[in-house]
């Protein structure tokens with residue numbers, strides 16, 4: 358495929374996704390709210406991601422601490438490890454890593470699930486059964502992803518800091534009180550708020566991309582695989598792009 | 614047309630329907646009229662646009678031109694809410710069954726029941742589900758997942774789901790394809806019983822000669838995107854047009 362076709366394909370895709378997002382905003386406020394389905398999706402998206410988020414968060418905090426220590430000792434600022442880690446984790450590492458895991462787990466499952474529903478005509482069947490499938494399937498999933506990711510990130514913050522605490526204590530000794538105090542001294546609301554705000558966008562992006570890919574899945578079982586796969590790829594890429602934009606905005610707004 | 618039939622209510626009136634995908638002109642001026650209580654079988658080669666036709670009828674696809682009057686309403690002109698009200702009175706059996714994989718059989722059957730704004734108070738959902746399952750003889754599958762069922766069972770569950778709202782018009786997309794002759798005869802008998810029981814009209818898409826013989830009041834041949842020939846089984850069999858005769862070869 359030559360570059361021109363690639364570009365065309367990209368633009369068509371981007372246009373389709375923009376229209377899909379527009380559709381989301383027109384449908385989300387219109388009545389017949391699918392509250393029951395929304396809660397079910399929140400539970401699925403949020404609760405089922407807990408173990409994965411917890412484990413990765415803990416390991417991340419622990420490993421970062423252990424790898425940071427040698428150079429910190431070299432500069433003689435070992436006592437600053439909790440301060441540096443808490444800033445790094447809360448502002449950047451935890452939101453992005455959590456969002457990437459979320460994209461891998463939730464984005465792909467949305468792509469595959471909606472894709473197979475499309476291929477086997479289940480989406481059409483819903484429409485025939487007096488249900489707006491976009492509202493029932495897409496709006497609920499996108500909302501669930503948008504609302505649950507920030508919660509998962511906050512949780513990941515706490516668990517990864519705990520991991521860091523364990524890491525600090527493997528060789529040195531810091532009491533819990535001291536560790537918490539150091540963290541709280543260094544992390545302020547102006548660190549936390551931009552970090553949380555951007556996770557809403559991360560969640561939204563994962564939801565939209567996963568649903569878009571699945572909803573317009575190509576016919577055939579291969580189409581379902583392609584949907585799931587490209588959902589993860591595009592969603593992960595979007596997470597970084599949003600992160601890049603977010604850091605510019607926080608910079609401009611002076612949250613530093 | 615027989616004078617008796619003329620007094621009957623028209624449940625479906627398709628006229629001059631055209632639908633194309635790019636250069637692929639699938640339907641070209643297709644017309645069809647179905648009366649109350651009538652069973653019409655539509656036959657046509659694979660890829661001739663039969664599925665496209667019934668998707669246009671139920672409003673899942675929009676035709677390029679032509680009209681579909683479904684239970685007295687033009688599907689392309691009415692609002693979504695009105696269309697949903699019409700759809701509650703029309704059953705649709707998908708070629709691929711379209712059972713919801715993530716739901717049990719019970720939830721599959723409850724879905725149309727709950728989702729159609731039918732504020733039929735005092736209707737007992739549970740007994741309707743049981744009745745629908747009893748109709749297809751699969752009461753014991755109530756709490757199973759679709760993945761645990763065989764192809765024929767899935768077809769029958771899909772049929773039960775299609776019929777649970779007691780539709781006035783039922784659209785079947787290849788109800789017997791891929792089933793063994795015995796099961797397919799059972800399914801056809803079931804369809805007949807049910808349309809008698811509820812006095813429903815049906816449009817059946819099928820290549821199955823058994824189905825044509827057993828179920829059809831009238832056979833419509835969809836060839837070249839239009840209604841190429843119609844009549845009952847006997848008269849079409851005697852038809853001397855090559856394209857029509859091709860369907861009856863070996864019969």
Ligand SMILES: Nc1ncnc2c1ncn2[C@@H]1O[C@H](COP(=O)(O)OP(=O)(O)OP(=O)(O)O)[C@@H](O)[C@H]1O
Nearest residue numbers: 634637639657658659660661662663664665666708
């Ligand atoms: N969504 C679509 N986009 C593009 N072309 C389509 C679409 N749906 C159907 N077609 C085309 O319309 C034609 C008719 O398809 P249709 O599914 O109606 O065939 P059919 O008569 O139901 O065949 P079968 O007996 O195999 O089910 C085919 O050539 C198909 O390629």
Ligand SMILES: [Mg+2]
Nearest residue numbers: 663664708786
């Ligand atoms: Mg078909």
